[in-house]
Amino acid sequence: MSRSLSAPRWGSSVALAGVLALALTALAAVGLASQASAAFTTGKCAGDDIAGNGASFARDAQNFIFQPGFKDSYCGDTPFSGSQAPVITYTADGSGAGRAAMMVRTPGGSRFGGSDEPPSALDIQKMNTGVGSGGDPAADADPTDNGVIHVIPAAVGAVAPLVNFPNACDVNDLPAAAKTPEQDLDIDSVPDDVVRVRFTKAQFEGIWAQDSGSQNWDQVFPDLAAHCSNVPIIRVVRFDESGTTYAFKDELSAIDPAEGWLTTYSFGANQTKEWPGATYGERHSGFDDCPNLTTPDPNDYLNGPGIQDNAIDHLTSGCSNGNGALVTKLIGTDGSVGYSDISTARTASPSLTITPEANDNDTYWTQLPDGTEPTPVFREPTSDPNGFRSDGNKGANCGAAVFHNGTGGDPLPSTLQSWSNVSGVNSPGAYGICTITYGLVFDDNADVWGSSAAEESKARTVKDYWENIVSSPTQNALPAKDYSPLPADILTISRAGVDAVDWNKGPGTGGDGGGGGDNTPPPADNGGGSTPPPPPSNRFSLPRKSISSKTGGATVSVKLPGPGKLELLGTAKVGKKKIKVGRVLLIANKAGTFDLTLKPSAAAKKVLRKKGKLKVSLELTFTPNGGTASSSTSSLTLKLKKQHGGRRR
Secondary structure, eight states: OOOOOOOOGGGSOHHHHHHHHHHHHHHHHTTOOOSSOTTOOSOTTOSOOEEEEEOSTTHHHIIIIIHHHHHHTGGGGSTTOGGGSOOEEEEOOOHHHHHHHHHHOOTTSOSEEEESSOOOHHHHHHHHHTOOTTOOGGGOSOGGGOOOEEEEEEEEEEEEEEEEOOTTSOGGGSOGGGBOOOBOOSSSSSOOOBOOBOOOHHHHHHHHHTOTTOSBHHHHOGGGGGTOTTOBOEEEEOSSOOHHHHHHHHHHHHHOGGGOTTTTTTSSTTGGGOOTTOOEEESOTTSOOSBOTTSSOTTOBOEEEOOSOHHHHOEEEOSSSSHHHHHHHHHTSTTEEEEEEHHHHHHSSSOSSBOTTOSOOOEEEOOEEOSOSSSOOEEOSBSSTTTTBTTSOOOBSOTTOOOEETTTTBOOOOTTSOOTTEEEETOTTSOSEEEEEEEEEESBHHHHHOSOHHHHHHHHHHHHHHHHHTSHHHHHHGGGGTEEOOOHHHHHHHHHHHHHOBSOOOTTOTTTTOSOSSOOOOOOOOSSSOOOOOOOOOOOEEEEEEEOTTTSOEEEEEEESSSEEEEEEEEEEETTEEEEEEEEEEEESSSEEEEEEEOOOHHHHHHHHHHSEEEEEEEEEEEETTSOOEEEEEEEEEEOOBOTTSOBO
């Protein structure tokens, strides 16, 4: 590939270079030298301007938290603070575009990427080899530009369900359980009328799956029929390949894994742009939905989700990338539902926050049930219960979210591995759709773009910028733009990955120290060879199991030796197909016996209604705090009685 040879911005003048060299020497003498490895000859914050692109979910974190923190705080102890700091330009054009940028590697293009959908192992190979998004890493034509990519967690955020409640419907017709408690926080005589529709998990997933009986507002909420019969629910989705969509479908998959949310509708030919009941293709079908304005041909249309009329497929999207286009489309589509990060929804014009005592509060984000079992709790996407209001506080309600690597209790990956199995949805005690936004950073830019002075200058800025992102001051500032800081264990992994990034390491050193391929800390110094303390016990037992033939569920009692994380996964074989019956996650703060309630999934309930019983395999995994995981298997048979009238509930 061709390599950029432009000079760094600070090296164009010999006189200026001399002054800067003296200044940096003086800073080193007082302990303010580079935080990076000595391989960099460019000083801290003395690098060149760089560009990055990718996840729209991270747009406001990049533009209003990361960048100001970099120039004003991180670079504050150098001669290059404030307006003198390198300029970071971030284009929020979607997670797919961020991953593609690291695969294609345009010489004058982005030097880091962003993605909310964690790259798969194949994506990582494509980025490491630079074969492009459609290339084959095994057929790499130019191995001389191969690199090693770090997938670095940067922040946590919430994906909020959006609503444009139909004008013809009256929210006051809804039963109490289907709407948020009405608020009137003022002392005046005017009711605020701050009330929003909300959905159970089954209703929510059914709408997005286009299940029979879930396509019109009065089908989902029969009480609305008095004022708005047969008003369709229009799904507004992302136009582009999207990490926000992936996180959203991760939650839908937790509700009904049999629908194929993370398989058919995420990894098919059109990836996350595929939706149940809708077709991806040229967006016209007689109503000129998305004309291609970049060409003179009036018959040229853009490809996107939902090529049919909204009345047919109940689905539409904006005609450009990003959550902003989705929000704009939802605001203009009566009776629609959608999804977005909170920050984009809050800053939209008009905003999706509710203004108390406004005449029309029909567009907003709403609550979702969390993962608490047996009775999920409706929770706000914001940490402030009034964060949905224009006078509420900001911040994502993800502080209690638990991020796990698959269902087997595996340790979290390093930054050199795929995070595609890591999920934070459906946590008990936290909002239901919490997700990580990631940075894509090469371990050594010299391997990828060449070892010129100009490239070293850019690589230094990449290193500095990401050191800033994982620093405590920057992480602590994230709630101000509706994000949450990274959990402590994930932040440790991110910092290890950023620490490993260096310059011109030489052959065979990619990833040295990087991200902790083994995240196990070195053995502690126990003071002259004393015996280290034993690891915490991971042994647990199952004193009893019971079933409820009335609900079709079961209760499993587990005796734990101490605090830690316990996960129960129930699966069943139906014919040749394996279905997920349910999953329960428990965070124990002490030793004791705990009851886990397993509620059958929609797929399991369907079998129970038909056959009356279902044999279930149980896999339990306990990870003690500070220890290693252990697993045990068991089984039971769920039963469901027939109710009066001959049908099972």
